[in-house]
Amino acid sequence: MGAWKQDGAAGAANDDAVNRASGATKRRWLLALAACLPLGVAGFAPATAQDTAGGTTNVQISAEGKQVYEEICQACHMADAKGGGGAGAVIPALAGNAKLADKDYPITLLLKGRGGMPWFTEILTPEQMAAVVNYVRGHFNDYHDIVTVADVKRVATGPAPKRDCLNACGQ
Amino acid sequence: MISDLSPQTRRDLLTMIGRAGGGLAMYQAMTALGHAAETQFSGPPALSGARAGASVLVLGAGLAGMLAAYELTKAGYKVQVLEYQDRPGGRNYSVRGGDKIVEVGGATQNVAYQPGNYLNPGPWRIPHHHRTLLHYCKAFGVELEPFIQLNHNAMVHRKDAFGGKPQRYKELAVDFTGHVSELLGKSLNAGALDSTVSKEDKEKLIAALREWGALDGDLKFTSNLNVSSRRGYDRAPGGGVNGAPTPSKINGLSDVLSSHVWTQMSFYFNYVMQTTMFQPKGGMDMIGKGFYKQIAKLVRLNTKVTSIKQDDKGVAATWTDTVTGKTGVATADYMVCTLPATILAQLDIQVSDAKKAAIKAIPYSGQVKIGLEMKSRFWEEKYSIYGGHSFTDQAIGLISYPNYDFFKDKPAVLLGAFANGAGGYMLAGMTPEKRIEAALAQGSVFHPEEYRREFMNGASVAWSRMPWILGCCGMWTEESRATHYQNLVSMDGRIVLAGEHASYYGCWMEGALLSSLDAITRLHQRALAA
Incomplete structure (x- = not known):
């Protein structure tokens, strides 16, 4: 069972169930996701509550793929999705990236992280992950098969990574 | 005979116990003396007697690399340090007027702060129990002053509490x-x-x-x-x-x-957040400068490492001078590599597959700090806030008031954002100009009349866009620790890694130093046994 299947339902039917989830179900979901606070409002993506240096920020992230890209992904991959770097390493370009042909690849990266990229289960919902993967694959590349929340949940096996934060993570 | 064996000082006693009974015995003895629980630091390493002509190549002139260079030189090694940037210190960094900040993608900020003002984009506060760092600050004459951590008169803001007031x-x-x-x-x-x-x-x-x-x-x-x-x-x-x-x-x-x-x-209950805390006078990089003064002649700046090789005779790093384009190969008997995992993961490095896997298993957090220069210290004059932090649930996370130059009638730099998580990504993804605007808009909740009126200029550091590191700090999980940590820190042939990422004190300067001391101690043992 994936980390996000704790409310017992499974498969595609559950995707919509999550979108329409009652407060209690949504709460379980969010707790399963990242100990987020249950702040979801119908029709809006839930705000992300995160521990930070001495408080919790409560920052609204869009539900829409392009917006999610601009609010989160371009911090590293840049607005043109071309990445970049200097000291002998680069943040990979997402534009024209053949690895994205496999839709499970970007999903796995968002769920588990890879190399210097952290996981995003504490920041993005499955809906936001699916939306942004569709945007990146369709807009910066030419892959137009649709990624669904069911895909995200299918790939989400095992518990979501949790940062080992013994010393306030240096904040 | 007896008097020769009698310890003169507590450190002598501990050294004696350590030699006789090993680390665990020493730790137990230290605990009994009420000293050890707060730190694994037991004084600078007493390394000595390096073999004649033995050499070490250190990659990276951050705190871990410079400490390794300093202590290994004292032990008798011939040391060379290669550093990518045009300055030593790594993340031990302060931004001042006249500095230029160039990001991935080319966005450039020319910092306009008044003389004496600065932003500490990375580390900014030092716990009283970070004894390794405090030891070397004292040894190198780095003057410390109090960092105001807890200020009862600072503020707390949440958008949905008290009508946003x-x-x-x-x-x-x-x-x-x-x-x-x-x-x-x-x-x-x-x-x-x-x-x-x-x-x-x-x-x-x-x-x-x-x-x-x-x-x-x-x-x-x-x-x-x-x-x-x-x-x-x-x-x-x-x-x-x-x-x-x-x-x-x-x-x-x-x-x-x-x-x-x-x-x-x-x-404020966090062990690493408890008072008393310190900061160096004049900016955090005074620490890096203090280290650099000891070893400057060993360091080659503007030097980008392009590959790392080893065999049974020694190590070699190929490099390119980022200013002149000149290339070369640096060789030595051993290597201490302190490059961040983000960079190392993409370098051609000759180590075991297990170590390569460990290097690739460390994602880096992204953080953003923004320093806003204000015409006056209105937070002191009007709000009676002297240092400390005002917290918000907006992306900026907090604003923090300067801990120096209290009461002065001159411009001051206020920390306008210390953003992590989603807020950190949001701010990092903006242009430098938009970051400043966001910081002004969000920070105004605390000081609505003065914040924009008094604003002069600002500078931001988005760690994910710093070309020399591409992130802020290594992140571990319980699982990655179990699978990869020992493989990361193990000595691999003639190469050992060091830095905050190779510690259980991630993201702190103390972790970088403790990691470095452990790495060079093992390197020295290996070199003597060879």
Whole structure:
């Protein structure tokens, strides 16, 4: 069972169930996701509550793929999705990236992280992950098969990574 | 004979125990002396007797690399350090007027701060128990001053609490403690806890709640002068005819809960966040400069490492000078590599597959700090806030007031954002100009009249866009520790890694130094055994 299947339902039917989830179900979901606070409002993506240096920020992230890209992904991959770097390493370009042909690849990266990229289960919902993967694959590349929340949940096996934060993570 | 073996000082004693019984015995002895629990540092390493001509190549002139160079040189090694940037220090970094910040993608900021003002984009506060760092600061003459960590008069803001109006920390913290005390007192008096609390403890607890929560004779938390003596008055005590104070009005339980003030209260309980904390006078990079002074002649700046090789005779790093384009190969018997995992993961490096896998298993957090230069210290003059932090649930996370130049009539740099998580990504993804605008818009909740009016200029550092590191700090999980940590820190042939990422003190300068001391101690043992 994936980390996000704790409310017992499974498969595609559950995707919509999550979108329409009652407060209690949504709460379980969010707790399963990242100990987020249950702040979801119908029709809006839930705000992300995160521990930070001495408080919790409560920052609204869009539900829409392009917006999610601009609010989160371009911090590293840049607005043109071309990445970049200097000291002998680069943040990979997402534009024209053949690895994205496999839709499970970007999903796995968002769920588990890879190399210097952290996981995003504490920041993005499955809906936001699916939306942004569709945007990146369709807009910066030419892959137009649709990624669904069911895909995200299918790939989400095992518990979501949790940062080992013994010393306030240096904040 | 006997006197030769008698320890002269506590350190002599510990060294003796350490030699006789190994690390564990020493640790136990130190604990018994009431010294060890707070740190694994037991003084600088007494490395000596390097083999004649033995050499070490150090990659990276951050704190881990410079400490390795310093101690290995003292032990008798011939050391060379290669550094990619045009300055030493790595993340031990301060931004000042005249500096240029160039990001991935080319966005460039020309910092316009007045002389003497600075932003510490990376580390900015030093716990009193980070003894390794404090030791070397003292040894290298780096002057430290207090870092104001807890300021009761700073503010707490949440968008959905108190109609979005920030509240003073002291008012919220006193009200939270008072309400919780009253509720617990009620439960105790109603006998709700009689099955778990003895009669004797119940009496003590009620007395404690009355004092701790500033409750009245009926165990109620109310607006009165006693409570005001903690949270502040409506009319402060004065002298003479109108000297009598009037009490302030406490906030209701629901309002206090909506502020989430417990997150700040518990933050200050963190061991690494407890007072007393320090900062170097003149900027955090005074530490890096202090180290650099000791070893400057060993360091080659502007030197980009392009590959790392080793065989049974030694190590070699190929490099390119980023200014002249000149290339070369640096060789030595051993290597201490302190390059961040983000960079190392993409370098051609000759180590075991297990170590390569470990290097690739460390993602980096992204953080953003923004320093706003203001014409005046209005937070002091008008708000009586001298240092410390005002917290918000907006992307900026907090604003923090400068801990130096109090009361001066001149511009000051205020920390306008310390953003992590989603807020950090949001700010990092913006252009430098938009970051400043966001910081002004969000920070204005605390000082609405003055914030934009007094603003002069600003600079930001988005760690994910710093070309030399592409992130802020290594992140571990319980699983990655179990699978990869030992593989990361193990000595691999002639190469050992060091840095905050190779420690259980991630993201702290102390972790970088402890990691470095451990790495060079093992390197030295290996070199002597070879």
